[in-house]
Amino acid sequence: MGSSAGRAQVHQVYIEGRPFKLDPAKSIGKGGEADVFGLDAQRVVKVWKSPEHPDFDGFPEEQQAAEARIELHQRKMREFPNALPAAVVAPLSLATDRTGARVLGYVMPLVAGSTSLMSLAEPARRAVTPSDWLLGVFRGLHHTLLGLHARSVVVGDFNDLNVLVTPGGEPRVIDCDSFQFGPYLCPVFTERFVDPLLCDAAASSPKPRRPFDSNADWYAFNVLLFQALLSVGPYGGVHRPKDPTRRVAHGARPLHRVTVFDADVQYPKPARPVAVLPDELLEHFRAVFERDQRGIFPRALLERTTFAACARCGLEHARLLCPGCARPTQLPPLAALAAAGSRVSSGVVTATEIFKTTGVIVHVALVDGALVVVHHEAGAYRREDGRVVMSGPFDPRLRFRVAGEDTWVARDTELVRLRDGASPQRLSVDATAMGPRFETHGAKCVWVDQGRLLSLAPSRFDEAATELIGDVLPNQTQFWLGSTFGAGFYRAGGLCRFFVFDVERKGINDGLKVPPLPGELVAASGAISETHAWLFLGLKHAGRLRHVCLVYSRRGELLATAEGEPGDGTFLGSLTGFSAVGGALFAPTDAGIVRLEIEAGGIKKAREFPDTEPYVDAASGLHASRQGIFVASRRTIVRLEMK
Structure with a gap:
C-alpha cells in the first residue's frame, strides 16, 4: 500500500515550490483518473484523483487502481522521456506535495480553442x-x-x-x-x-x-x-x-x-x-x-x-463517379420526399417539407408555436424568412439561439444579442468544453456569467433588465431551458450538483438526488417540457462509453433513470434530437420516431412510429407541436403528421 500522503484527499499542490489551491471554480476538465485546473493563460495542471476522491466512493477496485497509479507515477513522471514530437502535450513541470517529494500531477500547456x-x-x-x-x-x-x-x-x-x-x-x-x-x-x-x-x-x-x-x-x-x-x-x-x-x-x-x-x-x-x-x-x-x-x-x-x-447531389466523395448518384439507395432518407415534391402521404404519416436551404441549418426551435430557423447560406447567417442577421463565412464555433425578435449568438466567452434596427448588445458568458452556456425560450434568454445564472427579460432592447437567478460553478455548468423551468448540473473536482430553477423566480434548487455517475463527461444534452426535465449524459468510465438519462420533475424529484451505449439501436444510442412534451419524450432513431414514458422509475417505449422511418435518423432534431413533429436535418425541415 502507498503512504498516507497518497491516501488523503488532495486540496492543494505545489508547483515549483509555490502552493496552488485546487479550487473547483478553476476546474477546466474532469477525467476518469484526474482533474484539470487552469493555472494561468498558457498552462493547466493535471492532478490525479486520490483513492479518497468522491468519484471513487463505492468503487473499491477503482480506489485501489488510483493508489497504484499514483505510486507508479512517483517514478514514471520523473523519468518521462524528452525530445518528443511537438504535437505531444508533454509535462512542463511536476505538481507535488509541500515537501516536493511526492508527485501528485503535472503542469502542461493549455491547448486553447481545440x-x-x-x-x-x-x-x-x-x-x-x-x-x-x-x-x-x-x-x-x-x-x-x-x-x-x-x-x-x-x-x-x-x-x-x-x-x-x-x-x-x-x-x-x-x-x-x-x-x-x-x-x-x-x-x-x-x-x-x-x-x-x-x-x-x-x-x-x-x-x-x-x-x-x-x-x-x-x-x-x-x-x-x-x-x-x-x-x-x-x-x-x-x-x-x-x-x-x-x-x-x-x-x-x-x-x-x-x-x-x-x-x-x-x-x-x-x-x-x-x-x-x-x-x-x-x-x-x-x-x-x-x-x-x-x-x-x-x-x-x-x-x-x-x-x-x-x-448534382452535394455528396462529398473520393471516387471518379459520385456513389450517391450512381446508387440512389445510398442517398439521405429524405430523398423520397425530395423526388416526390414537398408533400408525401403514406396514409399513416403525411410529410410536408417546411424549409430547405442550400447551406446548413444551425438552429431550429419553436417560439410560441411558430418554427424559427437560423441557417448559413450565401455567405451569411439568416433567419427562416431569409433576412440576414450576421454576415461572414460559416464558423462551427458559433452557437445560435432565438428569443422573440432577437437572435442570440455566442462564441467562446462573448454573447451577442442581435435585433433588426438596433446596435448589437454584447455580454460575457461562461464557456465549458461544450461551448458557451446560454439558452432561450420564448422571449427570454438565460446564461451563465462568472458563475452567476442570469436572465434577460425582453422589455426595451437598450434597457432590458438583467436578473440574477442564482449562483452556479463558473465554466463548468451545463443547463437547459423549458417554458416554465430549467435544469442543469455542474461537475468539477469532487463536486457534483444537479439543479432546477424556475424561469420567473430567483433561486436554484441544487439539492437534487443524483445516482453514481463515475467517469469523464464527454457529452450532455437536455429536453425540457413544462413538467419534466430529461437530461442526457455521455460518460467514459473503465474504458467504455455509456449514455445515461436522468428525468427530474419541476420540483427536482428524480423520477427515472436509464442507460445505453452509443449506437446500440435504442433511443439512448444517440444523445441529441429529443423533444419533451408533458411527461413524454419523443426520440429520433434510425427506425423512426419513438415515444417514451416513465414507468416504475424506469423509461419504457410507449409507442413506435415505424412509418416515420424514411424521414428520420438518429441524428435528426425533433420539435413536437400541435401541428405535428418537425424533423430537422442538415438542410431540410419536414413536418410529420401521424394518425
Whole structure:
C-alpha cells in the first residue's frame, strides 16, 4: 500500500515550490483518473484523483487502481522521456506535495480553442468539416506517431478524446502520463480503440491481456481515421442476423470481427456511406478490421486520397463517379420526399417539407408555436424568412439561439444579442468544453456569467433588465431551458450538483438526488417540457462509453433513470434530437420516431412510429407541436403528421 500522503484527499499542490489551491471554480476538465485546473493563460495542471476522491466512493477496485497509479507515477513522471514530437502535450513541470517529494500531477500547456477527434466525428460537426482538412490532421498525427515510436514510446490508450485538433488543423496528443515507455506499461484502455489481438477472444468485451505495442497504436490510428471520415466506427451499426441466435453482443463485436462491412449489420443512417471512400482505402480498412493486418498505416493512402463534392447531389466523395448518384439507395432518407415534391402521404404519416436551404441549418426551435430557423447560406447567417442577421463565412464555433425578435449568438466567452434596427448588445458568458452556456425560450434568454445564472427579460432592447437567478460553478455548468423551468448540473473536482430553477423566480434548487455517475463527461444534452426535465449524459468510465438519462420533475424529484451505449439501436444510442412534451419524450432513431414514458422509475417505449422511418435518423432534431413533429436535418425541415 502507498503512504498516507497518497491516501488523503488532495486540496492543494505545489508547483515549483509555490502552493496552488485546487479550487473547483478553476476546474477546466474532469477525467476518469484526474482533474484539470487552469493555472494561468498558457498552462493547466493535471492532478490525479486520490483513492479518497468522491468519484471513487463505492468503487473499491477503482480506489485501489488510483493508489497504484499514483505510486507508479512517483517514478514514471520523473523519468518521462524528452525530445518528443511537438504535437505531444508533454509535462512542463511536476505538481507535488509541500515537501516536493511526492508527485501528485503535472503542469502542461493549455491547448486553447481545440476540438477532440470525438467531436469532429459527430454527424452534425462532420457535415461542415471538409474531408481533405481531416486528412491533413491525420497526416500530422501519422508523423507524430512515427516520432513517438522512434523514441520507443507507445501511446497505448490511443483514443478520440486524447487527440485534440487546433483551429488550424494541427493535432495535439494529450494524457501523456499514460504513455508506455521503458518498464512502465500503459495501465488504461478504451474498448473502442484497443487492438482485439491483445484481448481475450472469449470475453464479453475487449479488455487487453497483453501489453500495448506499436501495432496497437497503428490499429487505433485506423479506427480513428475510419470514424473521422465516416462518422461511425468500424464496429458501429446494429448486428441483426436473420437467425437471432447468431447475434453478437454489441460490445463483443470487435472480438469477432463483425464490422460495418458485414451484410448482417444495419449501417447507421447518419453516417456517411462507406462507398464515398476509394477502393484502395476501403480494402486497407477491411484488411485491418476483418483480416487482422497490422503495421504502419500506409502514408501514401493519406497523400493520394482527395475528396470533392458532387455538383448534382452535394455528396462529398473520393471516387471518379459520385456513389450517391450512381446508387440512389445510398442517398439521405429524405430523398423520397425530395423526388416526390414537398408533400408525401403514406396514409399513416403525411410529410410536408417546411424549409430547405442550400447551406446548413444551425438552429431550429419553436417560439410560441411558430418554427424559427437560423441557417448559413450565401455567405451569411439568416433567419427562416431569409433576412440576414450576421454576415461572414460559416464558423462551427458559433452557437445560435432565438428569443422573440432577437437572435442570440455566442462564441467562446462573448454573447451577442442581435435585433433588426438596433446596435448589437454584447455580454460575457461562461464557456465549458461544450461551448458557451446560454439558452432561450420564448422571449427570454438565460446564461451563465462568472458563475452567476442570469436572465434577460425582453422589455426595451437598450434597457432590458438583467436578473440574477442564482449562483452556479463558473465554466463548468451545463443547463437547459423549458417554458416554465430549467435544469442543469455542474461537475468539477469532487463536486457534483444537479439543479432546477424556475424561469420567473430567483433561486436554484441544487439539492437534487443524483445516482453514481463515475467517469469523464464527454457529452450532455437536455429536453425540457413544462413538467419534466430529461437530461442526457455521455460518460467514459473503465474504458467504455455509456449514455445515461436522468428525468427530474419541476420540483427536482428524480423520477427515472436509464442507460445505453452509443449506437446500440435504442433511443439512448444517440444523445441529441429529443423533444419533451408533458411527461413524454419523443426520440429520433434510425427506425423512426419513438415515444417514451416513465414507468416504475424506469423509461419504457410507449409507442413506435415505424412509418416515420424514411424521414428520420438518429441524428435528426425533433420539435413536437400541435401541428405535428418537425424533423430537422442538415438542410431540410419536414413536418410529420401521424394518425
